[in-house]
Amino acid sequence: MNKYLKYFFLAVPIVIVIIFIMLEVMSRGAAEIFNKAMQEQNLLVGEITAEKIAATPFGEVTFENLIWQDGRGGTILEIPEGGFKVSVIDALTGNFNSASLQELFLRGANVSVNFDENMKVDFIRHSPDFKKVNEEMKQDKGDWAQKVSRVNKTEEELKEIGEKRRRLQRSKIEKGWQNFNLAGHKINLNLKLENCQFEIFYRERHYLLQNVRFETKINTDAEMTLNARTGKFGGTMIGNGLNIRGKIDFKPKIPQCDLTISLYDVDQSSLGFGLNIHDEMTLTARFTGAISQPVGKGNVKLKELHLPGIDFENVDGKIFYEDAMLNFEDVKADVYGGKLTAYGDYNIDTRYYNIYGHGDKLKAADALPGSHLHCDVDLELEINSKGNAKETVSSGSFVSGKGRYSLIFFDSISGKVENKYRDLHFYDVEINIGGYKISTDALSIVDKKLKLSPIKITTPSGELRRTYTTN
Numbered sequence: 001m002n003k004y005l006k007y008f009f010l011a012v013p014i015v016i017v018i019i020f021i022m023l024e025v026m027s028r029g030a031a032e033i034f035n036k037a038m039q040e041q042n043l044l045v046g047e048i049t050a051e052k053i054a055a056t057p058f059g060e061v062t063f064e065n066l067i068w069q070d071g072r073g074g075t076i077l078e079i080p081e082g083g084f085k086v087s088v089i090d091a092l093t094g095n096f097n098s099a100s101l102q103e104l105f106l107r108g109a110n111v112s113v114n115f116d117e118n119m120k121v122d123f124i125r126h127s128p129d130f131k132k133v134n135e136e137m138k139q140d141k142g143d144w145a146q147k148v149s150r151v152n153k154t155e156e157e158l159k160e161i162g163e164k165r166r167r168l169q170r171s172k173i174e175k176g177w178q179n180f181n182l183a184g185h186k187i188n189l190n191l192k193l194e195n196c197q198f199e200i201f202y203r204e205r206h207y208l209l210q211n212v213r214f215e216t217k218i219n220t221d222a223e224m225t226l227n228a229r230t231g232k233f234g235g236t237m238i239g240n241g242l243n244i245r246g247k248i249d250f251k252p253k254i255p256q257c258d259l260t261i262s263l264y265d266v267d268q269s270s271l272g273f274g275l276n277i278h279d280e281m282t283l284t285a286r287f288t289g290a291i292s293q294p295v296g297k298g299n300v301k302l303k304e305l306h307l308p309g310i311d312f313e314n315v316d317g318k319i320f321y322e323d324a325m326l327n328f329e330d331v332k333a334d335v336y337g338g339k340l341t342a343y344g345d346y347n348i349d350t351r352y353y354n355i356y357g358h359g360d361k362l363k364a365a366d367a368l369p370g371s372h373l374h375c376d377v378d379l380e381l382e383i384n385s386k387g388n389a390k391e392t393v394s395s396g397s398f399v400s401g402k403g404r405y406s407l408i409f410f411d412s413i414s415g416k417v418e419n420k421y422r423d424l425h426f427y428d429v430e431i432n433i434g435g436y437k438i439s440t441d442a443l444s445i446v447d448k449k450l451k452l453s454p455i456k457i458t459t460p461s462g463e464l465r466r467t468y469t470t471n
Contacts, residue, residue, distance in 0.1 A: 046070040060085050074125045082106040101187075107194045110134060111212075114201040118292045119255075130199040130208060133234070187220045198230075203324075204349060205236040224248040226259075240265035240280075248291055257291045260284070268305075271351065279305045285319060296321035300328065307383070307394070310335065310367070317342070324348045328355075337363035338376070344383075351387030364400065375403020375413065394419040409433070435460030 051065035061084050068077040085103035112126045126134075193214040200207045211231030218224045228244040246259035265280040285298025302315035317331030324347060331342040342357030359379035364371070377400045385392035399414040415429035430439040437458040457465045 046076065068123075070125070076112075076123050076125060078110055079106050080108040082109070101189055103190045103192075105192045105194075106196060109193065109196045111196060112199045112201075117203070124201070127199060127201075127206070129206070129235070130197075133208065134197060187218050189218045191216045191218060199235070207233055207235045207237065209233045209242065220250055223250055234270075236270070237263075238267040238270035239263050246287075255291045256289065257287060257294055259287045259294070261287060261296075271346070277306065279303075281305075283319060285321060287321070293323060294321075300331070305333070310381070312340065331357075335359055335362055336366035337361070340379075340381075342381070353383075353385050353387070355381070355383040357381040364403065372406040373403070374405075375400040375410075377401075377413075390421045392421070436465075 046069050048066065048068045050063040050067075053061060053063045055061045062081070063079075063083065064081050066077070066079040066082065067075060070076050083103075083105045084101055086101055110126065110130070112124050112130060114122050114124050116122075191214070193212055196212040196214070198207075198209040198212050200209070209230045210233065212228065213230070214226070214228045216224060216226040216228075225247045226244060228242075230242040231240075233239050233242055241262075241264040243262040243264075244259055246257065248259075249256045262282070262284040264282050266283065268277045268279055268281055279302055282301045283298060285296035287294040287296040289295045296319070298319050300315070300317050300319050303313065305312040305315050312333040312335055315331065315333040318329045320327040320329065326346040326348060328342070328344045328346070331340075331344075333340045333342070338359055338361040340357050340359040340362075342355055344353060344355035346353040357380075359377070359381065361376040362379055364373045364375045364377055367377075377398050379396060379398045381394070381396040383392065383394045395416070395418040397414070397416045400412050402409070402411055403413075404410065411432040411434070413429075413431050416427040418425045418427070425442060426440075427442050428439070430437055438455065439458070440453050440455045442453040459465050
């Protein structure tokens with residue numbers, strides 16, 4: 001027995017030395033091993049090369065200037081620096097597969113991805129917009145996001161952008177292009193990204209993300225956990241930051257998600273709320289359900305919101321998202337010394353929105369400074385928009401309590417209002433003073449010119465006393 005133990009203790013160091021020699025040889029031949037693995041893999045379509053590769057004896061590889069080109073000569077991915085860790089056993093045996101990759105780290109990469117209707121991911125060439133603003137994104141120039149926004153684009157330009165993307169998508173489908181082939185591959189990987197720039201396509205939406213920091217653990221047989229943060233983002237939506245935390249469960253036939261997403265300082269003009277409405281909005285929501293059609297619930301907050309003719313402060317409400325429709329409920333805000341409650345909806349694809357609200361005890365003196373009008377006003381408000389200022393209509397009705405105009409005291413003022421692009425109309429305006437009614441059927445301001453229907457004065461008994469006609 002002692003004899004065998006002696007041989008065992010002699011053999012172990014020899015085996016360890018042999019293994020380390022093999023690992024050292026492997027590390028010195030890292031470039032050859034890398035090239036062999038890239039040639040044999042079929043997860044990423046095309047050719048992958050790196051300018052400089054170094055490895056340790058423990059399966060850790062670092063690289064510089066990695067380039068992934070598709071089968072048609074176009075560049076899919078450029079990574080200035082990064083690293084990965086592979087299974088030592090697979091590296092020694094040369095038996096590489098998608099599960100051999102255990103860790104992956106990327107820094108400063110430019111990444112373009114496309115999600116189809118079922119959230120299937122593919123890596124694609126950079127768009128002209130991404131190429132145009134990429135250097136400005138890296139230099140953090142403040143106006144880069146505006147250059148790829150839909151704001152200030154004409155309807156014809158928007159249609160041409162949409163049609164161009166549809167043509168490219170049809171061409172890709174017809175030719176069967178797919179640069180990332182996950183089918184039949186298992187992945188069990190820790191992925192980390194630092195200071196990367198992303199662009200994402202989904203449906204007709206296009207997002208560009210700056211300074212992406214991303215950590216995830218992916219096991220395609222179980223689940224994916226992720227934690228992502230970005231700097232400024234632009235494209236379909238402009239904002240100052242994005243956070244995503246949560247997980248995706250791959251075990252069901254249709255993967256299920258549980259993700260909390262926060263969007264910070266979103267510019268409302270980029271969403272189509274109006275050409276000159278740039279009040280910043282923060283949204284946080286938890287999304288659950290099928291990854292292809294998640295349902296979200298959360299909150300929306302704004303410090304200020306300036307719509308034509310009315311200003312809001314401390315806006316706070318609930319949001320619900322499903323199938324591109326964002327619904328707002330139980331929204332509360334401070335308005336001219338009073339309170340407003342509202343609800344509405346916004347379609348992310350069409351950019352159409354509707355807002356319905358009720359205001360209590362708004363101060364006329366705050367709403368119309370310098371007008372010498374003092375009273376509390378209750379307001380019913382409705383805003384309907386097709387995503388731009390020219391096709392936005394605000395309407396509603398109002399009624400006041402007792403008040404005064406300069407030194408003239410009145411019992412109430414009531415009426416209806418409609419505000420279209422450059423056209424402001426008041427209907428059924430009525431002022432009650434000591435039982436007398438001063439009324440007009442219509443008052444309008446069109447291109448800053450006042451038009452007034454005949455003014456009627458009615459006595460407390462209902463007798464029409466006098467009619468004033470204006471030119």
